[in-house]
Amino acid sequence: MMDAIGLAFGMVLDPYTLMVMVLAACYGLFVGSVPGLTATMATALLVPVTFFMAPIPAVAAIVTATAMAIFSGDIPGCLLRIPGTPASAAYTDEAYAMTRKGEAETALGASLVFSAIGGLFGTLVLILAAPALAEFASRFSSYEYFWLVLLGLTCAVFITSSSPIKGLITLFLGLMVACVGLGNPAGYPRFTFGNTETMAGIGMIPMMIGMFAFSEIIRYVVDTRPPTDVVVEKVGNVLKGQWKLAKKYPLQILRGSTLGTAVGALPGAGADIAAWMSYAVSKKFSKEPEKFGTGHPEGIVEAGAANNSALAGSWIPALVFGIPGDSITAIIIGVLYMKNMNPGPSLFTTNPQNIYAVFLIFILANLIMIPLGILCIKAARRILKVPRNILMPVILVFCMVGTFAINNTAFGVGVMLVAGIVAYVLEANDFPIAPAILGVVLGGMLEENFITSMIKSDGNMLAFFERPIAATLAVVTILVWTTPTLMAMLRRPRATA
Numbered sequence: 025m026m027d028a029i030g031l032a033f034g035m036v037l038d039p040y041t042l043m044v045m046v047l048a049a050c051y052g053l054f055v056g057s058v059p060g061l062t063a064t065m066a067t068a069l070l071v072p073v074t075f076f077m078a079p080i081p082a083v084a085a086i087v088t089a090t091a092m093a094i095f096s097g098d099i100p101g102c103l104l105r106i107p108g109t110p111a112s113a114a115y116t117d118e119a120y121a122m123t124r125k126g127e128a129e130t131a132l133g134a135s136l137v138f139s140a141i142g143g144l145f146g147t148l149v150l151i152l153a154a155p156a157l158a159e160f161a162s163r164f165s166s167y168e169y170f171w172l173v174l175l176g177l178t179c180a181v182f183i184t185s186s187s188p189i190k191g192l193i194t195l196f197l198g199l200m201v202a203c204v205g206l207g208n209p210a211g212y213p214r215f216t217f218g219n220t221e222t223m224a225g226i227g228m229i230p231m232m233i234g235m236f237a238f239s240e241i242i243r244y245v246v247d248t249r250p251p252t253d254v255v256v257e258k259v260g261n262v263l264k265g266q267w268k269l270a271k272k273y274p275l276q277i278l279r280g281s282t283l284g285t286a287v288g289a290l291p292g293a294g295a296d297i298a299a300w301m302s303y304a305v306s307k308k309f310s311k312e313p314e315k316f317g318t319g320h321p322e323g324i325v326e327a328g329a330a331n332n333s334a335l336a337g338s339w340i341p342a343l344v345f346g347i348p349g350d351s352i353t354a355i356i357i358g359v360l361y362m363k364n365m366n367p368g369p370s371l372f373t374t375n376p377q378n379i380y381a382v383f384l385i386f387i388l389a390n391l392i393m394i395p396l397g398i399l400c401i402k403a404a405r406r407i408l409k410v411p412r413n414i415l416m417p418v419i420l421v422f423c424m425v426g427t428f429a430i431n432n433t434a435f436g437v438g439v440m441l442v443a444g445i446v447a448y449v450l451e452a453n454d455f456p457i458a459p460a461i462l463g464v465v466l467g468g469m470l471e472e473n474f475i476t477s478m479i480k481s482d483g484n485m486l487a488f489f490e491r492p493i494a495a496t497l498a499v500v501t502i503l504v505w506t507t508p509t510l511m512a513m514l515r516r517p518r519a520t521a
Contacts, residue, residue, distance in 0.1 A: 025376070032380035035080045036388065044077065045385070048085040049392060052092030053400040056099075057407050058415065059106040063093035063295070064236045064351050069419070071229050071359060072426030079363035080381050086359060087382070088389040090352050091143055094295050094331055095397055098135035099404050102128060110296035111331040114303040114323075121319035133262035134269055134324045136397040138277060142329030143390035145281035146288065146336030151383050157344045158372040166480065167488055169345075170473040171497035173466050176291035176347045178504050180462045188508070191459045194450060198463020199470075201226050209475040221435040228358050228464060230427040230436040231443040235457055236351065237423050238444025241416050243451075259401050269325055276306055276326040284330030288337025291462060294350030295331040295338075302330035336386055343367055343379070347466065351458050354465045 035041065048070070055066040066089050074082035097109030101116035102123050112135075122131040164172070181191035204215045205225030216222040270277065280302045287298040306326040307316045316323055338349025339356075346367035348354035360367055365378055372379055400407070427436040447457055481487030489495045 028376040029380050031377035032384055035377065035381045036084070036384040041081045041084050044081045045084050045088045045388065045392070046396075048088040049092045049389070049396050052089035053096045053396060054407060055089070056093030056096030056108050057400060057404060058410065058412075059100045059104065059108055059408075061240065061419075062109045062236065063090050063097065063111065064355070065240055066090060066093045067352050067355050068229075068233045068236045069422055069426065071233070071355060072429050074359055075362070075429065079365050079378065080385075082359060082363055083356075083365075083382055084385045084389075086356055087385050088392075091332060091335055091386075091389045091393060092396070092400075094335060095136060095139040095393060096400055098139075098328070099132065099401060100408060102131045102135070103404060104408065111294075111299050111334075113296065114299040114331075115327045117317060118303075118320065118323050121317065122321065122324075125319045127319065127321075129260045129262050130265050130269075130321060131324060132259060132401050133264065133266050134321050135328045136262060136394060136401070137266045137270075138280075138325050138328040139332040140390045140393045140397075141277060142281045142284055142331070142333035143336060143393070144387065145278075145329070146285045146333035147383065147386040147390065149285045149333075150336045150339055150386065154340055154343050154379070155372055157340065158369045161344050162369040163493065164369075165491070165494075166473040166476040167491055167494040168497060170470065170477055170488065171494055171501055172345060173347065173470045173473065175497055175501045175504070176341070177459070177462055177466060177470070178501055179291045179293075180459045182504065182508075187454070190455045194455050194457065195459035195463045198460035198465075199467045200463075201231070201460075202464050202467025202471075209472055221433065226464075227427075227430060227436055227439055229355070229430055230439040231464065232351075232355050232358075232461070233423050233427055234440035234443030235447035235461070237419060238440055239447040239451065241420055241423075242444060242448040244412060244416050259404065262398060262401055269321055273322055273325045276322060277329050279305065279309075280326035280329035281333040284333035285337035287330070288334030288349050289340045291341060291347055291349060293334070293338075294352070294458070295334040298334035298337075299327045299331040303327040332390070339382075339386075343371060343382070344369065346469065348462060351461050354461045357465060 051070070052063070052066055055061045055069075056063055067086055070086055070089055074085060077085065094109055094111050097107055097112035098115075098119065099108060101107040101112040102119040105116060105120040107113040107116045119131040119135070122128065177195060181188055181195050200215075202225075204222055206213055206216075206223050213223055283302050283305060284295070284298040287293045287301060288295065303323045303326065306323045307313050310316065310322055312320065312322070334350075335352070338353045341347040341349050342353040342357055342360075344367070346357060348357055357367055365371060365375070423440060424437050427440040428434065430436050450460075451457060477488060489498055
């Protein structure tokens with residue numbers, strides 16, 4: 025174990041890895057602080073660059089960029105009332121109200137400091153929980169994995185959308201895309217329409233870049249609203265008063281970090297849902313709920329801790345089971361497979377130094393967030409003034425070059441463009457994208473484990489319920505399916521009475 029930890033320190037503290045982390049941090053801070061460029065978009069655009077990196081620097085680049093982007097999304101929210109990322113939307117009005125009161129430094133400082141604290145808390149849970157879960161997961165067979173994937177897909181539908189029907193539609197759309205090609209247990213061409221390009225399936229990375237980057241470009245093109253101006257000329261010392269807030273709201277910091285980590289670990293949830301839930305919980309249990317919405321820092325402290333702790337939490341199911349906690353880890357799983365760091369229990373036993381390196385990267389990324397975040401806040405006015413009509417064409421070029429570079433074919437570019445248009449149309453009609461992404465990522469895994477289980481049991485469906493862990497997961501999954509219907513049936517007689 026000590027040898028593996030020593031190797032991990034050597035890989036992470038290598039000058040090349042540190043340089044990659046600093047550059048990725050600057051990139052993530054810039055992308056997150058520009059309204060409309062999300063943390064998921066930052067991750068998707070970074071993937072083609074990781075092709076040319078060793079596994080640890082590649083993971084370091086993605087972890088650092090996403091952590092920074094989730095924090096820096098608070099900057100335009102505070103100064104423009106436009107959240108830079110969905111994770112910042114929960115407390116944008118609160119932060120902007122503080123800015124209008126002349127407390128922009130306090131709002132931005134709270135976002136920065138408590139995002140770093142939440143990220144470190146989530147990392148601690150990742151370090152403690154992931155190895156224990158990996159040991160538990162080593163007992164899993166195809167039956168357990170089938171129910172686990174099904175439970176993950178079910179959670180994605182119910183968590184990410186106010187309308188489960190819409191979530192179900194996008195989930196089936198993702199599962200249908202996962203069926204394309206030869207990558208199925210029978211090796212039979214499905215939905216290829218005689219095209220040799222589609223026999224390899226629809227590339228996940230081009231599709232992700234299209235859905236999260238190109239769709240934002242389309243959104244910018246059709247948006248006719250005039251640009252908003254920054255309400256403050258200069259931001260002062262953002263760390264002033266943060267110790268006072270930490271002493272005043274220790275329970276809120278712990279509660280937000282815990283809730284964020286737990287929500288992040290749920291498939292399809294992610295930092296944005298964690299932030300909204302945490303802000304709502306903060307208001308519910310606050311001693312001063314009437315101050316919320318008037319420029320009160322309590323909700324920012326708790327929700328700020330939640331959104332970054334969710335990032336580490338989402339890596340727990342991704343590393344142990346290969347099930348993404350959110351759309352960012354869905355992209356990361358693809359990178360891990362490309363770098364021969366296949367998610368699963370074997371990752372913790374065959375190359376433990378890689379796992380320890382991931383843990384160290386998370387710690388280091390959250391530590392460097394504070395000094396680099398301060399610099400980003402100081403430069404916020406200039407960043408927010410970057411002309412969008414110049415930035416968006418540059419991003420489009422990166423999208424096209426990145427998707428072409430994956431297989432050196434124009435087919436990937438076509439997939440990216442179509443995926444972007446589909447994602448824009450879906451989101452414009454309030455259809456959630458996350459279930460579709462999870463459907464693409466987990467569709468093959470679901471089918472493979474189902475077919476394997478059926479072959480092993482000679483077609484006996486009861487075998488899916490015979491093993492204790494499989495039976496428990498089956499009961500939980502079926503309860504998630506049936507509970508909304510049962511609750512609706514119970515409410516109906518009361519309403520009639």
